[in-house]
Amino acid sequence: MDIVFRDVEHRYQINTPFEKRALYDIHVDIRSGSYVAVIGHTGSGKSTLLQHFNGLLQPTKGTAHLGDYTIVAGKKEKQLKPLRKKVGIVFQFPEHQLFEETVEKDICFGPMNFGMSEQEAKARVGEWLALVGLPEEVRHKSPFALSGGQMRRVAIAGVLAMEPEVLVLDEPTAGLDPRGRKEMMDMFANLQRQKKMTIVLVTHSMEEAARYADDIIIMHRGTIVRRGTPEQIFRNVDDLIHLGLDVPETVLFQRAIEQKFGIQFPEPCLTIEDVERSLQTLFTRVKRI
Numbered sequence: 001m002d003i004v005f006r007d008v009e010h011r012y013q014i015n016t017p018f019e020k021r022a023l024y025d026i027h028v029d030i031r032s033g034s035y036v037a038v039i040g041h042t043g044s045g046k047s048t049l050l051q052h053f054n055g056l057l058q059p060t061k062g063t064a065h066l067g068d069y070t071i072v073a074g075k076k077e078k079q080l081k082p083l084r085k086k087v088g089i090v091f092q093f094p095e096h097q098l099f100e101e102t103v104e105k106d107i108c109f110g111p112m113n114f115g116m117s118e119q120e121a122k123a124r125v126g127e128w129l130a131l132v133g134l135p136e137e138v139r140h141k142s143p144f145a146l147s148g149g150q151m152r153r154v155a156i157a158g159v160l161a162m163e164p165e166v167l168v169l170d171e172p173t174a175g176l177d178p179r180g181r182k183e184m185m186d187m188f189a190n191l192q193r194q195k196k197m198t199i200v201l202v203t204h205s206m207e208e209a210a211r212y213a214d215d216i217i218i219m220h221r222g223t224i225v226r227r228g229t230p231e232q233i234f235r236n237v238d239d240l241i242h243l244g245l246d247v248p249e250t251v252l253f254q255r256a257i258e259q260k261f262g263i264q265f266p267e268p269c270l271t272i273e274d275v276e277r278s279l280q281t282l283f284t285r286v287k288r289i
């Protein structure tokens, strides 16, 4: 399903002394099957934006087209249950929302709530555990007996069990160690490829955005200020620094070497593998001379 926002604004606590405008005139298209990273400072409106993707929040101005749904400001859309199934949101620290006695019960909760029989849900638990890289043995354990990373995988399996078309991830790797982060990010990349899911990733990690996304949105004070491929976004280092954002270390390395030696790398270095390839090409050229 495509997501298309036209002039979407969101104000919290409207008509109260605490009224706060968190989104201004958002105009955005997210194509089905794409992998979009949303980056921006704390308070720039990322979480507010993504809660509009399944109607948890509704625009206070403008229109949100979410697949077959059109949510128009001022007309409270009530029949959103099917949309919630199509767009799965994994909130920050999703493991805090686990509550059942066993992993199996926790994972089955969502699909059963959406009408799947207990028998079918239980029969598919093994498949959902495999999707998030957990062994069958954890099925009958208490989720609270697992490690933090495993608990997070259980929570994610519960969202995947609803077979969403769009998976929205709000800082899914926060608090994980580097290895856990990489495993989790690779898992989402595989899901996007295998299941043709759309992924919207909110992250503070420029490295994650550069490596995994094919499209980047930068938010600043409730608006979208930049949009482009990782190559387009990270080409403009000064612009990112001006916006107060980090730049991947590999991009800074490339820039420092290019400036110091007056050379140009053959390709933008968004990942360590890009650096390796570029250096190999450069050294081969030097050897020939």
Ligand SMILES: Nc1ncnc2c1ncn2[C@@H]1O[C@H](COP(=O)(O)OP(=O)(O)OP(=O)(O)O)[C@@H](O)[C@H]1O
Residues within 6 Å of the ligand: 012, 013, 020, 021, 022, 040, 041, 042, 043, 044, 045, 046, 047, 048, 049
């Ligand atoms: N329930 C609320 N009531 C009032 N204001 C809110 C509410 N939730 C968020 N805000 C405000 O809206 C603005 C955008 O917040 P939001 O959480 O969307 O930003 P964010 O970019 O996701 O931040 P973070 O990276 O810290 O999660 C902030 O100024 C925030 O204080």
